[in-house]
Amino acid sequence: MFVTGVGVVSSIGLGREAFFRALEAGKSGISPVVSFDAAPLGREYAGEVKDFDARDHLTSGERGRIGRCSAMALAAARMAIEDAGLAPAAVAGPRTAVVLGTTMGEARTLAELDRQWILGGPEAVSRAKIPRYGSTLLPVHVARALGAEGMVLALPAACAAGNYAIGFAADFIRAGRADVVVTGAAELLQELQFSGFVRLAAMAQERCQPFDLNRQGLLLGEGAGVLVLESERHAAARSARLQAEVGGYGLSCDAYHITRPHPEAQGSIAAMRDAIGRSGIAAADVDFVNAHGTGTRHNDAAEAKVIRDVFGEARIPISSMKSMLGHCMGAASALEAIGCVFTIETGVYPPTISYDTPDPECDLDVVANVARRGKSDVVINNSLAFGGYNAVTIFARPGVLPPPRAAEGRA
Amino acid sequence: MKPRAVTGFGVVSPLGTGREAFLESMRAGASAVSKGPIQTIDIAKYPGVRVAEVGDFDATRFLGDKGLRSLDRLTKLLVVATRLAVRDAGLKGESGWPSTPAGAAAWADRVGMIVSNAYGSLEAISELDRVAVLEDRRYINPSRFPLTVSNSAAGYASIWEDIRALNVTVSDGNCGALDAVACADMFLEHGRADALLVGGVEALAEALVLAFHKLGVRGACVGEGAALLVLETNEGARARGAKAIAEVTGYGTSFVAPKAVGALLCPSSGALEHAAAQAMADAGITGADVDLVVSGVAGIRAFDDEEVRAIRRVVGEGAIVVAPKLALGETFGAGGAMGMLAALAHLQGDAATPVVRGTLRGQVRRVLVTSLGYYGNASALVMRAASR
Secondary structure, eight states: OEEEEEEEEETTEEHHHHHHHHHHHTOOOOEEOOSSOOGGGTOOEEBOOOSOOGGGTSOHHHHHHOOHHHHHHHHHHHHHHHHTTOOHHHHOBTTEEEEEEOSSSSHHHHHHHHHHHHHHOGGGSOGGGGGGOSTTHHHHHHHHHHTBOSOEEEEOOGGGHHHHHHHHHHHHHHTTSOSEEEEEEEEOOOHHHHHHHHHTTOBOSSOOOTTBTTOOOBOBBOEEEEEEEEOHHHHHHTTOOOOEEEEEEEEEEOOSOSSSOOTTOHHHHHHHHHHHHHTTOOGGGOOEEEOOOOSOHHHHHHHHHHHHHHHTTSOOEEEOTHHHHOBOGGGHHHHHHHHHHHHHHHOEEOOBTTOOSBOGGGOSEEOBSSOEEOOOSEEEEEEEEGGGEEEEEEEEOTTOSOOOOGGGTOO | OOOEEEEEEEEEETTEESHHHHHHHHHHTOOOOOSSOOSSSOGGGSTTOEEOOOTTOOTHHHHOSSSOTTOOHHHHHHHHHHHHHHHHTTSOBTTBSOOOOTTSOOGGGGEEEEEEOSSOOHHHHHHHHHHHHHTOGGGSOTTTGGGGSTTHHHHHHHHHHTOOSOEEEEBBTBTHHHHHHHHHHHHHHTTSOSEEEEEEEEOOOHHHHHHHHHTTOOSSEEOOEEEEEEEEEHHHHHHTTOOOSEEEEEEEEEEOOOSSTTOOOBOOHHHHHHHHHHHHHHHTOOGGGOOEEEOOOOSOHHHHHHHHHHHHHHHOTTOOEEOTHHHHOBOGGGHHHHHHHHHHHHHHSOOOOOEEESOOOSOOOEEEEEEEOSBSEEEEEEEEOOOO
């Protein structure tokens, strides 16, 4: 299973080139929120996408029926298909599926309907807007615009949704049910969600500082990351450029606490070991970990435990893109997967910016503040999510991983 | 797909909670469509909308009275169905997971769940929105906030029952619960779990009733409930001495978008034709082998007509079609799972779900289960009586 195209809508750049440049430069996408008045909440910063204009990517007909979350997903999907060099006709039809992750999908649409209802009663609710809510719509809108007629599926797997979608997409191709899957995730910044994180006392002021001793919490972000996954046969038949191989992936569930990771992180450790095992490699073969690194005390401590447990004394370089993007929730691990493709293609580990003081509890080789060059054959994309969800995917330079053994279930 | 064993199920529905009560309702041909006021919502405000409620739902009867206070109805429905499912399949007893031999993985790490849900916790979201709009965003209840996240119910269910192999929430409108089965098939194939609880959940919320009211949906009925089937490989089921009560043997899905640029809602018989044809091919059968079709027909004319049209084309003019949603209500994300349970009831004998085409007769050995989504999406799967 190979990644043959990527598309990005993010606070640090639109499209592959801009996103890759920003990752290398350690650009921050954090800025004061403008889409709603955050000031009274005592927190004002997020990785809000300010340069995305749906008119640049969508037809007027599409804009008329699509919410912002789906619009970002569709724009990223179009970029990914162009990046893959796929003609529109090549993705139309029943052999292309669209599988996308999200946490809340079109949350703004629901908020608007609720607002009408609360203030004006049932009569005030916009009839035409009702069908525009539901996370199901995310893949529906994208598939429709692309002419894809295979599966349309949304995976609301919270902050690990991107990894869930990519893993599922790889399995779906493997099962012979599709040749091409347009996959990834999208999320938008929304007022209720923002307020909720403030109320949970989980949000930092201005900087997200993963693994730093003085980290104050997460910052929210938004965006869309979409990847084109293709079967080896389909990619070979059109001599597609293979950007990365999707290795094995691992899943588990903590069954411990709804918002916090298990302090011993056994589930997360098991998921990472499983991903490595299913890729037919050993931990020593992994070059870099694109960490979940949210900047909360609990997450980063648990994740440090995972990395130390899996890699032992070997000081594997790790970094968190959330220092630049904020936590894009469902979209996070999809954007980070594209970060993995970036590392494989360029040999560059994106930096963890805003990293000032090492935390003895997170005794890790953090790529601090400045990007680093290094071996980049095998990269891990780690995620832990709300609900105790853990998902880990592995990306590799094409040709590096041993041939898949069906029984091992390599994605 | 390889035939997958169904070794048990858990259900909370307007037509009964638990295996015996549900199957008895199916046999009796009972209907849950309300004729008067219900307990959770003042439906008098929404004339014309019909609902099917899980009446007298009391989660404490199944879960005890600790730890339920901060949970919403959606979560409680799912947690109860989860408990019923692991017990019904003999995976777990009163004293928890059975012990495993030294060196073998614990049962908790070998069981996972895949849950379809279409709309999340509208109850919790509306409640917090109400505080934010009428009072202040700063006062929203942080202990209720997690409920607004779409995978919250499944996350809580894993905690309550200690289910750790994996936990996946899927969303494909009314088709999601059938897609969850495709997901389970792949996970079983790749050894990610030995047993998977697969199905869906949706809770009656005033916002859903309001939506049906505003959209002028009159024939259909807003339902609720949770249904989880336990799926295992046949070898795995045999190895632990579990009896298969049926098998799932094929799956298909498709999406055919509406042609009109501005249209969004779209009943697509084309999509269902593709999905059903794929499911039958996947199961290695033809229309002539299908004894019964358990459809997603729910009382919305335009969608019902397209669904039956697709079924006639794929299965043939002799297709016998039932519609459990006419008795249970539309349960959206859980709809496909309720359909699978209705199929089970027919495979086991004398079920009497509402017939929309043909006449029920003789033994049912193979069932096609269909779901038609609101946006051009459709999924289908094939179930058969367990091989002896």
